[in-house]
Every structure is written in C-alpha cells, then in structure tokens.
Amino acid sequence: MLSSPRAVAYIDLGALEENCRSIRQRLNPATGLLGVVKADAYGHGALEVSRKLESIGIDYLGVATVDEGVDLRKGGITTPLLVMSGVFSWEEIDPVVRYDLTPVIYDDALLGRFAALSKEFARPVKVHVKFDTGMGRLGFKPAEAQRVAAILAAAPGLQTEGIMTHFPSPEVRDEYGLSQVRTFTKVVDTVRAAGLDPAYVHMSSSGAIVTYPEAHFSLVRAGISLYGSHPSRALEQALPLRQVMKVVARIAFCREFPAGVPLSYGRTYETPRHTRIAYIPVGYSDGYPRSLSNRGRVLIRGRECSIVGRVCMDWTLADVTGVDGVESGDEAILLGEGGSGTRICANEMAELAGTIPYEILCKISKRIKRVYI
Structure with missing residues (x-):
C-alpha cells in the first residue's frame, strides 16, 4: 500500500521567477x-x-x-x-x-x-x-x-x-x-x-x-x-528556460510476464520477452495523454522506461525490465527532470502526442495535487 499521494505536480516557483528574469533580459x-x-x-x-x-x-x-x-x-x-x-x-x-x-x-x-x-x-x-x-x-x-x-x-x-x-x-x-x-x-x-x-x-x-x-x-x-x-x-537555445511543473507518480506495484502476453486495452502491445511491468496509477483522466500509448516514456530510478500498451483512464504501464530494484512506492517521473541529467519536457511530450505543450500543461487535471516549492 502506498504511504504517499499516488501523484503530485510540483510547481517550482523559483523556476518561475528565473524564467521571468530570463525573459526580461531580452x-x-x-x-x-x-x-x-x-x-x-x-x-x-x-x-x-x-x-x-x-x-x-x-x-x-x-x-x-x-x-x-x-x-x-x-x-x-x-x-x-x-x-x-x-x-x-x-x-x-x-x-x-x-x-x-x-x-x-x-x-x-x-x-x-x-x-x-x-x-x-x-x-x-x-x-x-x-x-x-x-x-x-x-x-x-x-x-x-x-x-x-x-x-x-x-x-x-x-x-x-x-x-x-x-x-x-x-x-x-x-x-x-x-x-x-x-x-x-x-x-x-x-x-x-x-x-x-x-x-x-x-x-x-x-x-x-x-x-x-x-x-x-x-x-x-x-x-x-x-x-x-x-x-x-x-x-530553446535562444531563450533557455526551466520547466516549472514536475509531475511525479508512485508505482503501485510490479508484475512479470513471459514473452507473448498482451497488455492493456486493445491488446496493442505484446511482451517480446520476459518482461517486468510497473503499474503507475495515472491515466488520461489525470491529463496524461492517451496518444502516448506505446510511444511515451517515464523516468524511473534515473532510467528512461517505455510506456507499453494503451494508457488507461487511471493507469499507465511502463516496461522496467533491466532497471534494478524497481518496487512499489518508487517515483515515476512523467514530466520534469530526473536523475543523471535525464528529463522529460512538455515540448517532447507534445511532439510524441501530436499536440502542443500548451495542451499538455493545461490538461494536467485537478486529480493530481499541486505542491508549491
């Protein structure tokens, strides 16, 4: 059982101020x-x-x-x-x-x-x-x-x-x-x-x-x-900016599957090998785009992990095969910076989802608690 919120959007007000300063300099x-x-x-x-x-x-x-x-x-x-x-x-x-x-x-x-x-x-x-x-x-x-x-x-x-x-x-x-x-x-x-x-x-x-x-x-x-x-x-190079929002979910649980097992709605993904899957309790009702099914990525333990299967209303599946020690309660970064210099920006998510960063940010729903830092 998770001991912390399933998902949080951290709003970095210091980054907001820094972006203002960068804009004013122009x-x-x-x-x-x-x-x-x-x-x-x-x-x-x-x-x-x-x-x-x-x-x-x-x-x-x-x-x-x-x-x-x-x-x-x-x-x-x-x-x-x-x-x-x-x-x-x-x-x-x-x-x-x-x-x-x-x-x-x-x-x-x-x-x-x-x-x-x-x-x-x-x-x-x-x-x-x-x-x-x-x-x-x-x-x-x-x-x-x-x-x-x-x-x-x-x-x-x-x-x-x-x-x-x-x-x-x-x-x-x-x-x-x-x-x-x-x-x-x-x-x-x-x-x-x-x-x-x-x-x-x-x-x-x-x-x-x-x-x-x-x-x-x-x-x-x-x-x-x-x-x-x-x-x-x-x-991006002309005006460096810092992502103000960071969306972090907690992995609810993990499961392992042999090769050849279909996952999620529509059976659009089938495990190609013995596969370990992390179940993230965030879905399109939280504003995570369904269009990132089988093409998005999340950051877990500083590693990039692929979204597999269709994004559900309340769940998203990530392939954590080869990422050591992933367990319930670990962070899954859906948007923002991770460890080892990894990051997922709204522009990247938008490109993969076939939309614009404005829509990505505006659609992060009220179900995800905002925490101001």
Whole structure:
C-alpha cells in the first residue's frame, strides 16, 4: 500500500521567477512584462502563480475571462488584470468595473456598449483595444483605426490604456509577420494622431519575444515561456528556460510476464520477452495523454522506461525490465527532470502526442495535487 499521494505536480516557483528574469533580459528596460495566467495559469494554479509574479514585480497579468479575473481579485491580487477575451455578456460589465478589471475591446458591439455606459461609470474604466493584423480572430480591421479612435476619444468614462494585436505564428520570423508589425505600427500612429495616448502597446507573445524584437513595443505577453516551454523547440537555445511543473507518480506495484502476453486495452502491445511491468496509477483522466500509448516514456530510478500498451483512464504501464530494484512506492517521473541529467519536457511530450505543450500543461487535471516549492 502506498504511504504517499499516488501523484503530485510540483510547481517550482523559483523556476518561475528565473524564467521571468530570463525573459526580461531580452527586453528593453522600458518594456513591461505581462504574465498570462489564464486557464489556471496553464494548469499551474492561477492564484499561487499570480501571487509569486506579483511579489517579483510583474507589470500586468492576463486572464481569458471575467470570472478568472474576479477570482484573482478575491484572492488578493492587486496587479492590473487584462481580460483578454473581453466580456461575453453585458452582465459581466458590472464585475469588470467593480473589481477594476481591464477588458479587451475587439468589435463594435463591445465598443458601443462600453461607450454608451461610460458616462455612468463611477471612475474611468481602462480598456485595451485589439486590432486584427493577420490572426483572423478577434479585433477591428486596421482600416477602422481612425473611426474606432474617434469613438473612444468621445467616451468620457473610458481610458484607452492599451492597443494590441496578435501574431498567428509568433515562433516564425517571416514576411507575413513583418508585414503585421508594419500594419500595427500604422494603427498605433493613427490612434495617437486622434489624440489618444495608450500607455501599453503590445503585440508579442512568448515566441515573438525571441523572433520579433522590433515588436516588443511597451509590453510583451509571456505565457508558455513563463512555465518553461516554448511554442517551438527551435527557440530553446535562444531563450533557455526551466520547466516549472514536475509531475511525479508512485508505482503501485510490479508484475512479470513471459514473452507473448498482451497488455492493456486493445491488446496493442505484446511482451517480446520476459518482461517486468510497473503499474503507475495515472491515466488520461489525470491529463496524461492517451496518444502516448506505446510511444511515451517515464523516468524511473534515473532510467528512461517505455510506456507499453494503451494508457488507461487511471493507469499507465511502463516496461522496467533491466532497471534494478524497481518496487512499489518508487517515483515515476512523467514530466520534469530526473536523475543523471535525464528529463522529460512538455515540448517532447507534445511532439510524441501530436499536440502542443500548451495542451499538455493545461490538461494536467485537478486529480493530481499541486505542491508549491
């Protein structure tokens, strides 16, 4: 019987701080840093991560929804909070004002509603206005900049604190991205010519912090890089980072099988020889990808061990043949650093699983306890 939790996600707040420091070293001293903590800080725990970022002087925090912002305010976070997906119902405008959140305005419906209500606000509401320079998602068209700026300038209760846009491929430096930078620069010039003076002009997310230094402007938005991963492994050398999350499970038991025995659902794996199997009580309901069946790996006693058979809802099987002394209670590292310089990073898991590191981290479920170190 295990005497410790079956699985734990250790969140290294020191690594988070180190990653912040590494990112800031690439920025002009006048450029601010927004830490993206949406989706429960990519699975790391939004409140705990935000508290750490606030303690080291982060300039801004970014969430996706009003509810996420309200939760952080109720948790005591006082750092400016950008609601990057704006509001989804008019009822959300009240908590935006009450909890001093900064919504992103990206279409005429939002702009018109906030402008109409602005005279009723007890204090000016800060907004960031988004323009679509090539993402094809949220934002006004660049050609609408003058019209939008005129509406904002005439709304007494709105403070246009920021102007923003987004790269669709921030990890790739190419002419498409460079044309976006030029287009956005013209938008900013148009907005300023209309008499607005946004304190924050921002375009770059994690990948573009490396690939588009000319697009740092006055603020960059660091998301996946804060947590120790990159949008592309090609950027790893340019910006060394430390994995913030380490997922460790305890082996429940081991069994031995002769050659020719099928294992797990679908009988997709058959033992090729006398084989020793470690049973790890973590599965796809915990966020460990089923797509790593017969192709993932774990670290046990400093050795790389292959995942065999299909990953189950609550169990994963690892071949520990040839690894001396493996027994119940031993650690199985699913994500993070092991002994002897071994490690499994989110980018590697994502490549094997056919997805992206963002999804790997966000899907580590609440069944796995977070422990902050």
